[in-house]
Amino acid sequence: SIEGLLEQEVGRLVIPQVFAKMGIKITITPLPGNRAQAAATSGKKDGEIMRIYSYGVNNPTVIRVPTPYYSLETNGFIKKGSSVVINTKDDLTRYEVAKVLGVKHTDNITKGVPANQLTDMGDTEKAMIAVMKGRADVALTNRTDGLLAIERAGFAEIIPIDTTLAVLNLYMYIHKSKADIIPRLEETLTTMKDSGELAEIIKKAEATTIKRFTP
Numbered sequence: 001s002i003e004g005l006l007e008q009e010v011g012r013l014v015i016p017q018v019f020a021k022m023g024i025k026i027t028i029t030p031l032p033g034n035r036a037q038a039a040a041t042s043g044k045k046d047g048e049i050m051r052i053y054s055y056g057v058n059n060p061t062v063i064r065v066p067t068p069y070y071s072l073e074t075n076g077f078i079k080k081g082s083s084v085v086i087n088t089k090d091d092l093t094r095y096e097v098a099k100v101l102g103v104k105h106t107d108n109i110t111k112g113v114p115a116n117q118l119t120d121m122g123d124t125e126k127a128m129i130a131v132m133k134g135r136a137d138v139a140l141t142n143r144t145d146g147l148l149a150i151e152r153a154g155f156a157e158i159i160p161i162d163t164t165l166a167v168l169n170l171y172m173y174i175h176k177s178k179a180d181i182i183p184r185l186e187e188t189l190t191t192m193k194d195s196g197e198l199a200e201i202i203k204k205a206e207a208t209t210i211k212r213f214t215p
Contacts, residue, residue: 033102
């Protein structure tokens with residue numbers, strides 16, 4: 001998993017319960033985004049718990065479990081009173097942008113933004129600090145992750161923009177060396193989803209994670 005992101009922490013609680021239905025115990029290791037990708041795509045790890053659709057397109061050594069189990073919103077966060085106006089992702093090209101290194105949905109949304117206007121940070125709070133200190137005009141992250149980051153840091157001057165820039169489904173990915181498990185995993189996941197069990201597990205995982213992340 002990618003470390004330090006709220007949606008990934010939700011996944012760390014949900015996915016072991018999916019595998020437990022198959023009688024399999026798994027271990028999930030949080031890593032920085034690029035290291036997580038390297039570990040999964042090289043086969044050092046057996047997969048990743050939560051990535052967007054295009055991750056599988058760009059990384060052919062891992063195979064997407066077809067059914068998404070979660071989603072995220074890509075949002076911008078700005079300082080109150082700033083003149084920043086962002087209605088679409090194309091508007092980002094006019095601003096200095098901070099994002100978390102190795103997170104694919106913010107990498108994708110910033111394609112076309114000049115490299116000298118992009119700053120990769122180690123975590124969401126550092127991206128918010130960049131906005132607070134005027135080193136960036138906007139910080140990009142998942143909406144819930146961003147709201148919790150500014151609450152934890154006490155940054156009352158940072159607010160989300162009104163427009164959601166993207167809504168993306170999230171999937172599990174398995175290294176091709178373990179591809180034989182995917183049909184069974186897909187069947188388990190869809191059964192849990194259709195019965196409503198998965199939604200209940202996710203709801204509890206979100207509540208637990210938000211409580212742990214909130215001061």
